[in-house]
Amino acid sequence: MVLENVLETGNILEMHSISKEFPGVKALQDVTLEVRRGEVHAICGENGAGKSTLMKVLSGVYPHGSYTGDVLLDGQACEFRGIRDSEARGVVIIHQELALVPFLSIAENIFLGNEKATGGVVDWNRTAAEAAQLLERVGLAESPATLAADIGVGKQQLVEIAKALSKRVDLLILDEPTAALNDDDSAHLLALIEQFREAGITSIIISHKLNEIAAIADRVTILRDGRTIETLDLRGDEPVSEDRIIRGMVGRALESRFPVREPTVGAEVLRIEDWTAHHPVDTERVVVDRANLTVHAGEIVGLAGLMGAGRTELAMSVFGHAYGTRISGRVYKDGVPVRTRTVSEAISHGLAYATEDRKRYGLNLIQTIRENISASALGKVARWGVVQREEEATVAERYRRDFGIKAPTVESLAGKLSGGNQQKVVLGKWVFSDPDVLILDEPTRGIDVGAKYEIYSIVNALADAGKAVLVISSELPELLGICDRIYAMSQGRITGEVARAEATQETLMHYMTMDKGVIDR
Amino acid sequence: MNAVREYLGRNVRQYGIVAALLVIVLLFQVLTDGRLLYPNNVASLVQQNAYVMVLAIGMVMVIVAGHIDLSVGSVVAFVGGLCAIMMTQWELPWLVAVLLSLVVGALVGVWQGFWVAYVGIPAFIVTLAGMLVFRGLAIVLVGTSIAGLPGGFKSISNGSLPNWFGFVGDLDVVTLCVGAIGIVAFAVAQWRSRTALRKHGLSVEPMSAYVVKVSVAALLIGVVTYWLALSAGGTPIVLLIVGALIIAYSFVLNRSVFGRHIYAIGGNRHAAVLSGVNAKRVDFGIFVNMGVLAAVAAVITTSRAGAGVAGAGVNYELDAIAACFIGGTAVTGGVGRISGAMIGALIMGVLNMGLSIMAVDAAWQQAIKGLVLLAAVAFDIVSKRRAALR
Numbered sequence: 001m002v003l004e005n006v007l008e009t010g011n012i013l014e015m016h017s018i019s020k021e022f023p024g025v026k027a028l029q030d031v032t033l034e035v036r037r038g039e040v041h042a043i044c045g046e047n048g049a050g051k052s053t054l055m056k057v058l059s060g061v062y063p064h065g066s067y068t069g070d071v072l073l074d075g076q077a078c079e080f081r082g083i084r085d086s087e088a089r090g091v092v093i094i095h096q097e098l099a100l101v102p103f104l105s106i107a108e109n110i111f112l113g114n115e116k117a118t119g120g121v122v123d124w125n126r127t128a129a130e131a132a133q134l135l136e137r138v139g140l141a142e143s144p145a146t147l148a149a150d151i152g153v154g155k156q157q158l159v160e161i162a163k164a165l166s167k168r169v170d171l172l173i174l175d176e177p178t179a180a181l182n183d184d185d186s187a188h189l190l191a192l193i194e195q196f197r198e199a200g201i202t203s204i205i206i207s208h209k210l211n212e213i214a215a216i217a218d219r220v221t222i223l224r225d226g227r228t229i230e231t232l233d234l235r236g237d238e239p240v241s242e243d244r245i246i247r248g249m250v251g252r253a254l255e256s257r258f259p260v261r262e263p264t265v266g267a268e269v270l271r272i273e274d275w276t277a278h279h280p281v282d283t284e285r286v287v288v289d290r291a292n293l294t295v296h297a298g299e300i301v302g303l304a305g306l307m308g309a310g311r312t313e314l315a316m317s318v319f320g321h322a323y324g325t326r327i328s329g330r331v332y333k334d335g336v337p338v339r340t341r342t343v344s345e346a347i348s349h350g351l352a353y354a355t356e357d358r359k360r361y362g363l364n365l366i367q368t369i370r371e372n373i374s375a376s377a378l379g380k381v382a383r384w385g386v387v388q389r390e391e392e393a394t395v396a397e398r399y400r401r402d403f404g405i406k407a408p409t410v411e412s413l414a415g416k417l418s419g420g421n422q423q424k425v426v427l428g429k430w431v432f433s434d435p436d437v438l439i440l441d442e443p444t445r446g447i448d449v450g451a452k453y454e455i456y457s458i459v460n461a462l463a464d465a466g467k468a469v470l471v472i473s474s475e476l477p478e479l480l481g482i483c484d485r486i487y488a489m490s491q492g493r494i495t496g497e498v499a500r501a502e503a504t505q506e507t508l509m510h511y512m513t514m515d516k517g518v519i520d521r
Numbered sequence: 522m523n524a525v526r527e528y529l530g531r532n533v534r535q536y537g538i539v540a541a542l543l544v545i546v547l548l549f550q551v552l553t554d555g556r557l558l559y560p561n562n563v564a565s566l567v568q569q570n571a572y573v574m575v576l577a578i579g580m581v582m583v584i585v586a587g588h589i590d591l592s593v594g595s596v597v598a599f600v601g602g603l604c605a606i607m608m609t610q611w612e613l614p615w616l617v618a619v620l621l622s623l624v625v626g627a628l629v630g631v632w633q634g635f636w637v638a639y640v641g642i643p644a645f646i647v648t649l650a651g652m653l654v655f656r657g658l659a660i661v662l663v664g665t666s667i668a669g670l671p672g673g674f675k676s677i678s679n680g681s682l683p684n685w686f687g688f689v690g691d692l693d694v695v696t697l698c699v700g701a702i703g704i705v706a707f708a709v710a711q712w713r714s715r716t717a718l719r720k721h722g723l724s725v726e727p728m729s730a731y732v733v734k735v736s737v738a739a740l741l742i743g744v745v746t747y748w749l750a751l752s753a754g755g756t757p758i759v760l761l762i763v764g765a766l767i768i769a770y771s772f773v774l775n776r777s778v779f780g781r782h783i784y785a786i787g788g789n790r791h792a793a794v795l796s797g798v799n800a801k802r803v804d805f806g807i808f809v810n811m812g813v814l815a816a817v818a819a820v821i822t823t824s825r826a827g828a829g830v831a832g833a834g835v836n837y838e839l840d841a842i843a844a845c846f847i848g849g850t851a852v853t854g855g856v857g858r859i860s861g862a863m864i865g866a867l868i869m870g871v872l873n874m875g876l877s878i879m880a881v882d883a884a885w886q887q888a889i890k891g892l893v894l895l896a897a898v899a900f901d902i903v904s905k906r907r908a909a910l911r
Contacts, residue, residue, distance in 0.1 A: 320795075343797045344797040353795065355795060360789075360791055360792075366855045367788050378778050379778065386778070387776050387778060389714075390718055390720065393718065394721045429796070
């Protein structure tokens with residue numbers, strides 16, 4: 001079908017001089033990307049650097065004609081008008097946001113749009129059998145009949161990959177595949193990509209996690225501000241350090257990924273005792289198990305744990321019982337027991353919870369920055385139930401400047417912002433409510449290195465202003481970098497508490513995997 | 522220049538719908554040889570469509586919050602029938618009957634709001650049930666119709682402001698005053714919001730946009746005032762009622778905490794709840810409010826008909842919902858403005874009137890209105906998709 005000698009040495013993919021404009025924004029300018037057949041090629045760059053746009057050009061989401069430049073697969077020019085065209089050529093993209101139908105089975109999801117059918121009648125036996133084969137290939141031990149809604153996000157990611165494998169795949173594109181996965185699932189996924197390389201499938205992986213890139217990728221192309229900066233060979237003679245990649249991404253060497261801060265820890269502000277919460281549907285299942293923790297004024301406390309450890313569930317159940325059923329335990333604020341049965345009660349006691357899932361729980365994407373920032377404390381800019389719009393806009397403008405939210409005005413819609421800027425809006429919203437305790441759940445998830453630094457600076461400033469801050473994070477270096485004290489959680493229980501001085505990734509991981517080890521369901 | 526373009530870009534939907542209304546008006550003006558805009562027709566356009574506008578005000582809030590209300594037509598018949606009974610059989614003064622009707626409307630809203638907000642039954646189902654229940658109750662109460670309503674009551678929808686100040690030429694002075702007040706109030710309100718924004722050092726819309734906006738508004742109000750001043754009665758009383766409701770509810774939606782909460786829960790209910798918004802209470806309030814506005818529409822309809830009619834208000838819910846969607850309210854919630862819905866209602870009203878003047882068969886009228894609704898929403902979705910692709 002294609003010339004052998006091209007296959008041997010050549011590039012499976014060449015993208016030349018790709019430019020793509022949105023009104024007022026040049027998303028891609030003259031971008032070049034060359035991917036060799038059989039390699040794992042990483043693409044790095046800050047949010048807004050153009051990585052996803054480039055992949056959308058490649059996969060036909062932006063049809064031919066809406067961009068300039070050439071896309072060549074196996075040396076042949078491609079003019080994709082949609083995803084179906086690119087899939088027909090063996091290009092399959094797995095998006096960051098998983099696209100499984102929750103109430104269909106794994107098998108149905110795998111063959112969705114591509115049903116194993118004769119004459120419009122689905123052959124369920126074939127569907128199940130082939131699904132089972134694919135599941136084995138991706139190392140997922142689940143029945144094909146299990147509903148997608150009933151498996152965790154890590155397993156869902158594997159189903160997506162199985163779905164991709166059900167088609168003809170030459171070039172697999174993974175957009176932030178491990179962003180939502182815990183370390184075990186990530187490791188499994190990366191091993192899978194290695195296997196694919198051996199089987200001759202070329203992969204493009206977009207990732208913020210530099211250690212993963214170092215571990216798996218053969219080469220990395222760095223984008224910045226819509227341009228190709230460089231392509232580095234990670235398997236060459238000279239080792240490429242993470243700092244080297246970061247320098248390419250941000251255009252400057254980061255002196256430190258974490259701003260320095262001298263903590264001044266004050267009195268105890270928040271104490272949680274014996275906190276237990278059960279799963280909202282499966283009410284017998286204990287999700288948070290007799291947890292105890294304290295946070296002091298001016299202190300940044302970390303909460304480490306693997307996916308499913310119950311960190312978010314602990315935070316949300318404390319914050320107005322926003323998660324779970326059959327909740328018991330005691331919350332003390334400044335030593336006084338308080339009730340936090342509704343979100344407004346929790347807010348009135350000075351609690352704030354910035355969610356890990358900005359788009360679903362944090363922001364109203366079709367409202368403006370102004371309206372989002374005032375959302376949790378609208379009363380502060382209202383008199384007699386009437387919003388004082390000018391005051392509100394002034395407040396929003398202040399946070400836009402102070403937090404460096406990159407948007408022309410506070411009237412920009414939250415949905416139009418990049419992840420880092422959305423996170424700053426979420427922070428602004430909660431800081432504006434003037435809480436004493438800020439719970440930040442994965443405050444830097446899906447955010448590029450530069451914006452992370454800015455977020456850390458904001459968090460530090462809040463602690464310096466005497467707030468008690470509780471940071472939930474899956475990135476251990478982040479917790480070690482910014483926290484004064486770190487709790488580790490495993491299977492709903494607080495399993496350890498480590499001061500900054502003694503904390504290492506190893507000790508934390510020890511606590512995070514304590515007790516029953518890996519949960520087998 | 523860029524600022525103007527960006528401002529227009531952000532509000533293109535709003536201006537597009539105004540343009541569509543103007544085009545439709547001009548089209549029918551030509552098709553009917555100028556009869557559409559006979560002064561008396563303009564006055565009856567207002568009187569005939571007041572009920573849609575009142576219902577659409579409430580419906581915008583319901584839809585923005587992510588719900589729907591299918592029951593308002595039946596509630597109009599139920600409350601209207603009850604109102605007629607209060608005046609004829611109970612012999613209550615008509616003003617008392619009207620106020621009691623509003624209370625009954627609120628109770629209807631309490632009933633439906635309870636099921637939606639606190640039991641968690643989807644509004645589609647609750648109000649579908651309400652549609653059946655209240656239609657049934659209306660028939661039980663009224664039979665077919667109850668006539669013999671007092672003249673004061675009937676003049677709510679049929680009467681006009683008295684001609685206190687005489688005429689200038691053929692023009693009713695009271696009407697001219699009302700129009701002038703409208704224009705000045707609009708200009709002043711816009712100006713005040715500009716200066717307030719500037720005082721806080723915030724960016725405001727460009728001066729040119731302000732001038733254009735006020736000029737267009739002044740022109741529109743002026744033209745309508747002129748026609749009304751020429752009409753037989755002058756300013757219809759019901760226009761003042763509708764106008765007051767539009768102003769009051771625009772304020773509620775744009776400026777009040779309650780209004781903001783409606784947009785917040787419609788745009789992202791999870792995020793609103795996690796921000797401390799009591800979504801259940803907001804839902805409940807929206808339905809109580811819808812009940813009251815349905816009662817207002819009931820009073821207007823009953824007054825217009827001069828009788829309580831068990832079969833009144835059929836398809837009113839659909840008129841109101843169509844007005845909202847034509848006016849740019851998002852089917853998925855979170856987006857929608859009263860001004861848009863009012864223009865949507867006017868578009869439907871002008872279509873009705875124009876087609877009637879042209880003696881187009883009622884069946885065809887319905888089909889045409891259906892296509893207009895579809896076209897409006899299709900335009901909305903296609904333009905959004907294009908904007909997203911760019």
